[in-house]
Amino acid sequence: MGKLFLLYLDMEDDEAEGVYCCAKCKTHLSQSGEIISKSFQGYTGKAWLFNKVVNIYQGECENRNMTTGIHKVADIYCSNCQLNVGWKYIKTYEGSQKYKEGKYILEKRLVCELK
Template identity: 40%
Template sequence: MTKRPQVYLPDECIYSCSTCHSHVACHDSIISKVSSGKHGPGYLVDEVVNVGMGEREERVLPSGPHIIADIYCCVCHATIGWKHIIASKEEERYKDGLWMIEQTRVVKERL
């Protein structure tokens, strides 16, 4: 397996993988804080780094059925959340293309 070089975010306040502390998202990328994570609350963000994406699948979330793909840390392979690909409900479409990171899988860090 080839190891991709890690991306380091330049921001002062970032979220990193709770397992290996690789940078995942800037605090500024957060669009909203949501309560529909698999393991509790999460953050809806418009940009992530150092993550890989699994197979797309249909999953029924509290907000309805969505086509999503799990995302994982590309350094330690811990699952971090998922990418919203297509929502079936019109009112959930604003999430399409956005990333959901679970609060329990990331830690907030001030650099």
Template identity: 40%
Template sequence: MEFGGLYSCRNCLNPLALGDDLVSKNFKAKSGQAYMFIHAMNVVLGPKYDKQLLTGLHTIADIHCSKCGEAVGWKYVQAFDLKQRYKEGKFVLETLKMIEQY
């Protein structure tokens, strides 16, 4: 998929993800819409924990901007439902926390 562009931290403009790594724009976070990426960069992973989401139980880790420390989303570490396994290792970034740059 080709979306181009770069997604950066809204707070400090630290680049967080590439448009080319965007998998889906169809995710929801507490703050609103969120995007899923194959990779994220310049992020710090928090401790892993289990969370019951709309699509079942997942082990996730919150991710923070490596520069300003702002919580920007989460990483799917493990999905317990086979149908959700494609999410494992992928990153979800909240659109409210980032800006799209070209």
């Protein structure tokens, strides 16, 4: 029987930093300091690009045609409740999109912010 180990992000580090949680089970996923951009579009509306996300697992990789071209992505799921909270950019095919590689999208409606 596997025990699930979840990380708890330290909110004491920087009083201005918010923590982003899974909207369903409140598992910590990332922090406002990890946000690269807030101007992304997800399946449910606004989405944010994060440098680092924890407590998730990755689904199958696939090439997906997005507004900015074809990207190889993998959906990411909350490791506690399996909610599909966004995706990870595995590979991009255009130089201008390279900065997204290895970064994560969290959909605004699927996460909640704790201050």
